[in-house]
Every structure is written in C-alpha cells, then in structure tokens.
Amino acid sequence: MEIPHFGIPPELARRMSMAEQHEYLRTRLSRRRTLVTAGAVAGGLLTGCSGSGPGSGTATRSPSPSTSKAPGSFITPFGRHLAFGADPKTQMRISWQVPLAVRRPYVRVGLRPDDLGRRIEAELRDLHTPELKGVRPAVEQYYLHAALDGLRPDTTYYYGVGHEGFDPASPRHRSSVTSFRTAPASAPERFVFTAFGDQGVGEEAALNDRLLLRRSPAFHLHAGDICYADPTGKGKESDVFDAGQWDRFLKQTEPVARSVPWMVTTGNHDMEAWYSPDGYGGQLARFSLPDSGFDARTAPGVYAFTYGNVGVVALDANDVSYEIPANFGYTEGRQTTWLDKKLGELRADASVDFIVVFFHHCAYSTSTHASDGGVRAEWLPLFARHQVDLVINGHNHVYERTDAIRNGEVGRPVPVGGTTDPRRDGIVYVTAGGGGKELYGFPDGVRESYEGNTADRESVDTFRWTKSRDTRAESVQWSRVRYRGFSFLSVEAVSGAAPRLKVSALASSGERIDHFEVRRGA
Helix, strand or coil: CCCCCCCCCHHHHCCCCHHHHHHHHHHCCCCCCCCCCCCCCCCCCCCCCCCCCCCCEEEEEEECCCCCCCCHHHCCCEEEEEEECCCCCCCEEEEEEECCCCCCCEEEEECECCECCEEEECEEEEEEECCECCCECCEEEEEEEEEECCCCCCCEEEEEEEECCECCCCCCCHHHCEEEECCCCCCCCEEEEEEECCCCCCHHHHHHHHHHHCCCCCCEEECCCCCCCCCCCCCCCCCCCCCHHHHHHHHHHHHHHCCCCEEECCCHHHCCCCECCCCCHHHHHHCCCCCCCCCCCCCCCCEEEEECCEEEEECCHHHCCCCCCCCCCCCCCHHHHHHHHHHHHHHHCCCCCEEEEECCCCCCCCCCCCEEHHHHHHHHHHHHHCCCCEEEECCCCCEEEECEEECCEEEECCCCCCEECHHHHCEEEEEECCCCCCCCCCCCCCCCEECCECCCCCCEEEEEECCCCCEEEEEECCEEEEECCCEEEEEEEECCCCCEEEEEEEECCCCEEEEEEEECCC
C-alpha cells in the first residue's frame, strides 16, 4: 500500500527528503511539470541527444532557464560526477541531478572555497522513461551539465552546483562545496589511477568506492556495466528496466565522483533500449565525456584523453561483440577506423609513454562469459601494431590477469611481481570485473591463484565466442592470476628515464592480490 503524501504526487514524494516535502507543503504550491524544450546546447558540451519511436524514452536538452514552475528552494542537487574534457589540463565537465526541473542551473567555481566568483551556466537534460503497464510507472529524470574550459593546469578548483533558489555560495549550502584538480602541464613524476567494471548498487560497490578513494586517484576508469538499471543486459526493449536505479547509483558514487573524474564506457547492461539512439540516449543524458573526434552523439563510450605520460582510450565493445549482438556493427566500422588513427597519434606523441585501453567485453578471460572473438578479430591486431601497454576489461565478475600475450600465445610469463615490456613480450590483459556486482567463478576444477595463494602452472579449458554466436572450446596457458572476490585495479604511472606502470589489484579487504610492472625504456 502506498503511503499518502498529503498533496505531494507520490512519484515526486519518493524522490524527496522529509525536509524537502515539508518545504513543498509550506509553499502551498502544487507541482505542474512542464517539459523543457530542446534548444541550443551550452558551449563545450556534447551535442545532439534525442529519441523517439514506439516504446522509446526521450531525452531533450535545454539551456537555462527552463520553463519549470517548481520553486528551487526545496530542490537539492545530488549525484555530482566529474569527467575530463578533451584536455584534462584545462577542461572539466561537471554533471549532477535534481528531482525535477529547475530554473537557471549553474556552477560556481573559484580558487578558494569561500570565493566562488566565476559562474558558469549549466544545461538541463530531461530524460523520459515511458510507463510499462503493470511493471513500472513513467519516470522523469533531470540531469545538469556544465562545461568548464580555460582552466589552469595542475590547479585545485572549488565548486558548487546550484540553480535559482539554491545558491551553493550561501551560508546555508556552503557545505556542499567540493573540489577537483586539473592535470599537470607536463608529466608528473608519478600519479595513480584506478579501474574496475560491473559495479551496480550495494554494500560491496560502495566499499570499493571508499577504498579506491584512499588511493587518491587522478581519475577512475569504469569499464562498463555501470549501474544495472537493465539487469537483463541483452539490449532489447523486452529487457526489465528500472530507471530509478540510476538515482541510487549516482547517490552512491557521489562521494568519489564529485572530486575524481569518473570516466565510463558502455557495457551490455548499458544498452538501454528504451532510449534511442542505439540504447544510448540515457547515457547521453547522464554523462558528459570527452569529445575526441568520434561521433559522441551516438557512441558516448568512445573517446580518448591524455593525462601525464599515459594516453587512455575508451571503446564500446558492444559494437564488435559476437556474444551479445544487439549493437553489433552499429558504427559500421567507424569506431575501428577511429581507433587505428587514435592509437597511431598517441604512439607518435613523444610525451606519451604508455597507452591504456579499456572497454567491457573480455579479449582474454576464462570466467563465465569467457573471451569474445569479435573483440579479438577487430581490435587485437591494432593493439599489437601500436604496442598498447595495458588492456582493462570487465564483463566477467572476477579478477583475472594474463601473461603478456603475443600473437594469441604467451609471449612472456608474468608471474605475480613480474615485469614485462610490450615492445618485446606482448600485452597484458586484465579483467577487473569485481566492482561490486554478484561474483562469478572459474571453470570447474580450476583453482584460484593470486598473491599469497599461487597455484601451480596449469592449462585452463575455456571457450571463445564466434561470429555465429556459437562457442569454440580452447585450452589456454595465458591465465596467470585468478581471484574470485570483489576488487579493483590501482595503477601508478611513473615517468622519467625509466617509465613504468606499477599495476596492483586490491581486494575489498584492502589486501593486495596481484602486482606487476609494465616497463618501457629500461
């Protein structure tokens, strides 16, 4: 039975705190929702995001002011999350959510928490999820985005998000002010970034967030399957879907993502077919990610950026996956062409020592989903040609790490604590799928093997997905480290005469379960 809220619409009351409900009633104003209209996009943000069609959700964009009549004094922003622009030294994107449309959303920013003199207008994106009779009501969600350009490198900025009626610089809301730091102008001696995939919402997911924050990462990579609003993960309109899961996820992630750029890409559970185009309209409404020369209007999970001496490339493996074909080939080969060009640019850049690529579906894994033959066929030749240094995947809810792989075989064994040089040995692939969602296992009879609990060298009987969506058995030698537990990856990048990536995997207990080094120039 639904509890009455005395004049507050139930769908709104569920999204408000008691204080907000009190303020709503005190003002004696009833909510009249007016959809924002699509208009010019705030400068520097991604462009174009609309969806239509039977059963589809829609996302519309509007510059401020919006046409909502709701008073802003009782609407509290939540779910702040950062992302770099194309240049992490000078650009940051700030995103957040409100429970209903607001007037004149903005960000205040400054070099001190008590002096937020610069004010940047924000864009409101209204995301509509249609009713599914007998299953869920219609849902309206409101996401705000502000583009900060022209920032100083290696500088801490303080910011607060607000709108008409909610000023983060006022004494009442000053506790909401937080900070971020831009990338340095040149490669720092060392910095840390973290990574995982397959997070969802829950106690273990929140614990991983708290643990990785202790590493003081410069940024975090989320390798797809972000919140599981679509727990089915087939990319079809028949999938079960709960749009409210995104509210819960963004609230859970905010303590980290409000100060650490949260760089996401798309997994199979992120193909939310209720939103066009290609099930990515929801991602386009919620996230502002770097525009790196690819079509960010249709492929939000494809981009690149450089931080210090590391070039990072995000890919959408739904485009090439043999296992889950809902979006197979949707870029018509353009993503792979872009990847070849981007990897070539990064490898030719003298300031870039290492190239790290992250995406969802596994190139090499022995766990439940095993390896995706489409990823191998399309992208591994490019990784080899451009000497990619580290590949990070999710999809399988375990931690698994390969030896250095060259031409599909072990190019060099990389035991726990070992070192490798991709120019000579091949590439190490890491499945970091222990971000928080229910865990998988390994094939029957295959033992876990990790730091402090290493197993004898063994072959593992597994399989890969083929283009016909069949599986083909394979016995592999490359599975070096296997851990069935919640975990995340922590990578320390070191520059100088002997640059290296010091890669560690940490369990949710804080215990290290793996470490190795990727070296260049040694």
